[in-house]
Amino acid sequence: MNIASVDLNLLVAFDAIVKERNVTSAAVRLGVSQPAMSNALARLRIIFNDPLFVRTSQGMQPTPYAEQLIEPVSRACELITSALQINSVFDPATTTKTFSFYMTEIGEILLLPKLLKHIQVAAPNACVRVRRIPEQGAKEAMANGEIDLAVGLFPYLKAGFYQQRLYTDKFACIARQGHPTVHDSLTPQQYVDTPHVIVMSANTGHDAAIEKILLTEHLRRKIVMTSQNFLVLPMIIEQTDAIATIPFRMAQKIASYSTNIKILESPIPFPNVDIKQHWHERFHYDPANKWMRDLMVTLFRE
Structure with a gap:
């Protein structure tokens, strides 16, 4: 069977019927109408060429073929759910992430002590790493996630990058x-x-x-x-x-x-010069990156 021909929502419907043993209850579980769930079951029967579930006095019972599908389909649904939840939340209290920066020597002297002091309280298992700013390749390093933020004067970080002013210096x-x-x-x-x-x-x-x-x-x-x-x-x-x-x-x-x-x-x-933080558009919605950006604003923006 070609998986490209299978609507993955049907596997979710299958898993719901397994758990509820009732089409109406399975529809409620997924937040769809009873006719929609019945239609999903009908499509599943066509795809697998098997009744899959038979109505009995104990509810919808799986056929022998459906019994073989229960565990792998349930595992597949759990894997997909877990994958969709990756990085959906960020907990600084438990993270072990290393936050990597491009930062000048001035930035290290002026910003790092205050930043590290706060991180040791809010994210005690996190780490901060400052990388030397290369003559070439900074854009690529930020695009592939090697560097979370560039803080300072980076006039060449334009297309594909966001920037936010932290403070102005003279x-x-x-x-x-x-x-x-x-x-x-x-x-x-x-x-x-x-x-x-x-x-x-x-x-x-x-x-x-x-x-x-x-x-x-x-x-x-x-x-x-x-x-x-x-x-x-x-x-x-x-x-x-x-x-x-x-x-x-x-x-x-x-x-x-x-x-x-x-x-x-x-x-x-x-x-005067504007000191800004810069990040690549790939990580604009990344919870860990956003947390660090918000922290930089809280600590240093004027």
């Missing part, structure tokens, strides 16, 4: 307390004359945005050091006369750990 300057020339404010001329330390962390994008504005203003910074990570930045600023231009929230975090660093308003009108 740029600020940091310098050491007691700097010989930089006091409570900076002029544009001081800004370009003072030595700069820049961080070109992979795929962060903030320094490229700064350079773009400086070029339009025909300004050029005096760059004395380039680093690949932000962790070294506080030590460099504290012990030298260099300054740095970084996102304001990152400047706040650095200043909170170092009383020897002050935050200054940038004398150059750099544009």
